[in-house]
Amino acid sequence: MSKCLTIMLLSGAAENEDAMFSVQLAEAALEKGHRVQIYLFGNGVNLSKKEFPIEGDLHITPMLLSHIEPTKMFERLAALVEKGADICTCHTNEHARGIESREYVNGTEWGDIGQSFCTYLLTTDVLVSVGH
Amino acid sequence: MLFFVNKADQRVLEKLKLIGGEEEKLLLLTGDAVCFAEEAWAETLEDLEVDELFAAKDAVEARKLNVSADCEILDYPQMVDLLFSGEKVVSV
Numbered sequence: 705m706s707k708c709l710t711i712m713l714l715s716g717a718a719e720n721e722d723a724m725f726s727v728q729l730a731e732a733a734l735e736k737g738h739r740v741q742i743y744l745f746g747n748g749v750n751l752s753k754k755e756f757p758i759e760g761d762l763h764i765t766p767m768l769l770s771h772i773e774p775t776k777m778f779e780r781l782a783a784l785v786e787k788g789a790d791i792c793t794c795h796t797n798e799h800a801r802g803i804e805s806r807e808y809v810n811g812t813e814w815g816d817i818g819q820s821f822c823t824y825l826l827t828t829d830v831l832v833s834v835g836h
Numbered sequence: 837m838l839f840f841v842n843k844a845d846q847r848v849l850e851k852l853k854l855i856g857g858e859e860e861k862l863l864l865l866t867g868d869a870v871c872f873a874e875e876a877w878a879e880t881l882e883d884l885e886v887d888e889l890f891a892a893k894d895a896v897e898a899r900k901l902n903v904s905a906d907c908e909i910l911d912y913p914q915m916v917d918l919l920f921s922g923e924k925v926v927s928v
Contacts, residue, residue, distance in 0.1 A: 709920070721866075738920070830919050831925065831927070836842075
């Protein structure tokens with residue numbers, strides 16, 4: 705029977721393994737036919753914004769770059785939405801980080817605690833909070 | 837009651853007994869917290885009355901840990917099944 709997993713992700717990119725773990729857990733749940741909701745909170749909201757690619761010399765060694773790039777979750781979050789996941793943010797946390805007006809990664813949405821997160825809580829079977 | 841722990845902080849573990857009380861306690865370790873799956877922590881987990889112990893496969897392998905014999909290693913699909921097994925899930 706299909707169930708609903710909600711992940712509250714509080715960590716952003718390159719902080720720790722939280723984002724990578726959450727995305728992989730979400731992928732596994734979707735693959736099994738379950739529903740997935742992800743609420744991006746705290747530094748997790750940084751993952752909801754489209755990257756501004758930088759041009760020219762990155763001044764980052766290829767080895768370090770190969771370490772960093774897989775930790776970027778922007779495209780993987782978009783892919784989760786394409787597979788049916790529902791992902792939204794806490795816009796207040798976005799505002800606190802000065803990124804509220806920036807464009808969202810495809811499929812991720814503006815959200816709030818009072819409605820978005822409460823809706824997730826009311827409709828989920830399991831909530832996992834992933835943060836540090 | 838299934839506890840989800842991703843932080844290698846012993847103070848986090850100490851909450852298990854406080855929150856879990858007399859209930860059966862299952863412990864799922866991910867990220868840095870998989871260090872608690874090593875044999876050196878077995879007695880501590882026994883004192884905390886942890887009944888079943890699980891650790892995330894990718895985290896264990898990345899750290900090349902030797903986990904205790906009581907610990908079951910889970911991949912992501914298995915972690916999903918555990919989370920949906922009917923236990924109340926508490927993230928600590």
